Amino acid sequence: MTETLYPAATGRAGSLDRAAYEAQWQAAATDPDGYWRDEARCIDWITPFTTVKDTSFDEADFRIRWFADGSLNVSANCLDRHLSTRGDQPAIVWEGDEPGETRTLTYRELHRETCRVANVLKGLGVRKGDRVTLYLPMIAEAAAAMLACTRIGAIHSIVFGGFSPDSLANRIQDCDSSVVICADEGCRGGKRIPLKKNVDKALEHCPGVRHVLVIRRTGGDVPITEGRDVWLHDALEGVSDDCPPEPMNAEDPLFILYTSGSTGKPKGVLHTTGGYLVWVTKTFRDVFDYRDGELFWCTADIGWVTGHSYVVYGPLANGATTVMFDGVPNYPDHGRLWETVDRLGVNILYTAPTAIRALMREGDEWVTKSSRASLRLLGTVGEPINPEAWGWYHRVVGDGRCPIVDTWWQTETGGILISPLPHATDLKPGSATKPLPGVQPQLVDAEGKVLEGPTEGNLVLTDSWPGQMRTVWNDHDRFFQTYFTTYPGKYFTGDGCRRDADGYYWITGRVDDVINVSGHRMGTAEVESALVAHSTVAEAAVVGMPHEVKGQGIYAFVTLNVGEEPSDELRATLRQWVRNEIGPIASPDALQFAPGLPKTRSGKIMRRILRKIAENDLGNLGDTSTLADPGVVDTLVAERVQTG
Ligand code: 6R9
Secondary structure (H helix, E strand, C coil): CCCCCCCCCCCCCCCHHHHHHHHHHHHHHHHHHHHHHHHHHCCCCCCCCCCCCEEECCCCEEEEECCCCEEEEEHHHHHHHHHHHHCCCEEEEECCCCCEEEEEEEEHHHHHHHHHHHHHHHHCCCCCEEEEEECCCCCCHHHHHHHHHHCCEEEECCCHHHHHHHHHHHHHHHHHEEEEEEECCCCCCCCEEEEHHHHHHHHHHCCCCCCEEECCCCCCCCCCEEEECCHHHHHHHCCCCCCCCEEEEEEEEEEEEEEECCCCCCEEEEEHHHHHHHHHHHHHHCCCCCCCCCCEEEECCCCCHHHHHHHHHHHHHHEEEEEEEECCCCCCCCHHHHHHHHHHCCEEEEECHHHHHHHHCCHHHHHCCCCCCCCEEECCCCCCHHHHHHHHHHHHHHCCCCEEEEEEEEEHHHCCCCCCCCCCCEECCCCCECCCCCCEEEECCCCEECCCCCCCEEEEEEECCCCCEECCCCCCHHHHHHHHHCCCEEEEEEEEEEECCCEEEEEEECCCCCEECEEEEEEEEHHHHHHHCCCEEEEEEEEEEECCCCCCEEEEEEEEECCCCCCCCHHHHHHHHHHHHHHHHHHHCCECCCCCEECCCCCCCHHHHHHHHHCCCCCHCCCCCCCCCCHHHHHHHCCCCCCC
């Protein structure tokens, strides 16, 4: 197979080039403490640290600590330190759901807003270490609320606005939040999202919540519970804009973010203060090669880790101007992103392969009628990008002149780990290319044997990096069990990966029971438990299937209780049920009624076979002789749902 190679960009003074990348690698390998000590200078410390790396993935002395005796404040790094040099520069350019509905906040304005919200939170009794849940649209106030939490040392937990009241309630309960911040409603693609009403429903099951701070976004009519609910605009009246930043230890918790795994309920991924901020500050600067005055647009929602690290913390810590987009790429039409790029003058665009594929289908004209002359660099994240979509992004969107950084990372990693640097790395469409300096990937087989050279296997990381998650909230044992026991002494990513002869990494997708739907992580177990919670369902098994736009779709096999009859109506009911239980992103794309599921004699569902059926790879079902009743497979194949 001949691969097209796109040479690294040249001719931009000050960019990290090949030599600089090599030099950093050398430094990280020969003197790790010295290397990370220097890198940690990208942020301001209140108390300088004296210890750098203090980590071990071995069970006997398992620990992950970075810069552990230093202290700092995240909001001071994102705001205060820029005031003297760029107080009047835009920090946030907000673009609403309707084109041209914009608002700009300078660093000075965002600083003031953050301090005032922080004082409101204090007034509601929020103290250092308390948890605050945010359930918000992509409005500038959301960034101010995040920064306000960090200013006083409260731990934020953001729940994506597309999650149901039940999912929200579970996340509030798990971390025991005392305050929720929401908006009256959100706007997405011309539709209203009833955020406050969802909070009211969730709070029926969350007695620990003392206050709800409500931000007026649409002015929609929402119920207010006296004594509990407070309008932010009322609470802000007369509030001081003086709020000194709380000095936080480097290892103090910064935020919790729930993410799906192979088993059980979503885990509260915990990131701490110093290491996380160093990592997102450095990776934003290096991977996007950001320069003063440029406009950076990451289209992710703050409900996901990409929104945390590259809409808010990474850009603001670097004094960048970041776009917050409260809309969707296909509203009011398929030209929305490109029209907005032109109107705002966006220089760097960071988005997901699923959005690229969806827009690619609509034809080039939506793109080519815009100029996109301001664009310098493109990025992708969230799932593997197929070479066709990469090619289209490069040729049509970037006019063949913008490098693409395909960035691999996870909620757990805090920030980017494997990615090209635009001026140092030759690009291969579909490959996240090479690890950043100091990042140590390895490929292993199922037994843990290390695979060398060009090969394919499971992706692990053999050593820590500052942005690594520190624990699962309230369940340190689950943290260790989930990530460090499959391959003892190594962090297991859950991803499969190929490495080619040039040492380039090609992520092939999850090898566990996590599916990636439009770049959103879903645990198959979560969808299954939602399905079996319906009164008609006896058993359910959920697997991923290839989907042209979403990357993966959700295929559900459902066995009904005795006496229940399969019907199209029931199929629609069950899909709607899952929407209500978890949220629209979890709604099955295909739902097949199965009189029985393929099981081993010990009663384990053979997902391997279900995956093959969902993929329509029927010639490859493999050995079915160990099944308790091999006949069920024939029925499932015969009644397979057409998925196109
Ligand atoms: C940042 C984010 C993590 C999972 C990860 C992998 C997939 C992310 C990717 C990619 C191929 C890339 N993934 N980036 N796969 N190429 N550039 O998406 O975090 O939501 O936790 O998902 O996404 O499978 O394990 P998260």
